[in-house]
Amino acid sequence: MNIPSDLKYTRNHEWIRAEADGTITVGITDHAQELLGDLVFVELPDLGVEYSAEQEVAVVESVKAASDVYAPVTGSIIEINPTAVDSPEVVNQDAYAAWLFKMKPAAAADLDALLDATAYQQIVDAT
């Protein structure tokens, strides 16, 4: 199972990378893409919209099922990845390269509540 140690995670199977400028980059984990199977549709949020932590932000759909992607923290959408929309299969190919959206967190301290790789690994092992 590919769970990079330099990323943060949620129990909803999102990964989060804290960038130097204080923003975060968000995608779904390798475990999530494997559970979903071949992705065929990705719907991403509009720029500038504010979301609360754990609010539905995006949708990823495989041939098999639809799955919501949640905001890891409260904040606003500052960028989306158009490649993921045009070619959803890139998420299957490399879930950590194929990010979905970037957010500006309302409070930097909220990132401390996210899971580290070890804690996320335990969640994956338990499911």
Added chain:
Amino acid sequence: MQKTVLNEDHRRSGARMVDFGGWEMPLHYGSQIEEHHAVRRDAGMFDVSHMCAVDVDGADSAAFLRRLIANNIDKLQVAGKALYGAMLNEAGGVIDDLIVYYLDENSYRMVVNASTAVKDLRWMAERLADWQLAATITARREGADALAMIAVQGPQARQKVWQVLPDCRSACESLKPFSAARSGDFFIARTGYTGEDGYEITLPAEQASKLWTALADAGVQPCGLGARDTLRLEAGMNLYGQDMDETISPLDAGLAWTVDLIAARDFVGKAALVARAQQQQFLGLVLRDRGVLRAHQKVVSSEGAGEITSGSFSPTMQQSIALARLPLAVAIGDTVEVAIRDKLLAARVVKPCFVRNGNVLV
């Protein structure tokens, strides 16, 4: 969980296994979309040994099936000929859909769905006792005489089978669609659930692994239930439990063509079907917008509401398609709307056969 005789073969091939009606079956072996394309473009194979072959033998077997099945088995006059039909309850709901093969005048073979087999066998045994007919019903899924089933499908499927089973070629090369022939221990039918040419091969369980491996070595792609579902959806073929069940009339599920109300013959559910005319029509939808149609989404039309019964992404068409029960006044070519999350998205109404023999028909 129950396992087919090919379970170890699937695991060795890296299959992702899932629970399918109590059976541990391969969902895919890596990419269900690639498996789908293999069947449309070349040849793929499916382990369908979880489905249950049921042999009906005896002097009254024809009389029994004539009354049991909504399609008319008297259409079967040539050995090996197959008929698709449904078993109904007294209310006219679908207990199961099935294929029945005519072997000889005292002998038929049915193939029923995996998760309904136990229910089907009980129903059949009860009807046989009620009607006091002389026939035996033998399920061939377990025990010493257990059978396995491998479906080989795709434009190259028949060639690949002949290559692997040269001794069977003479028996099955001239088979017409929807007919079967015996060749030694093998029962080979030119049937399938993909909209492509090919065979469904029924054989003794202990020989299945050898055939599976030989077909794989000949370049036939192992395919899981994921690809099986998108292939049958593109082909416009019903899935039991999703497109129809015990509460749905075959007339409302696009199965009127499998119900013979013309013959004087009586069958279980006939009175209910005659008393209650068709209420809805079963048609296809092609999503115009981006998104994915799914079962149970509501359809909104100027003629009233409908419901999607099966929906997914079509790998062949590269857009989302669905099967739906719609109001009778909706016409092919109409545009309807489908409620997907918080949006209404436009979909085109089409005949429920999207792809056949590699060609998009809608």
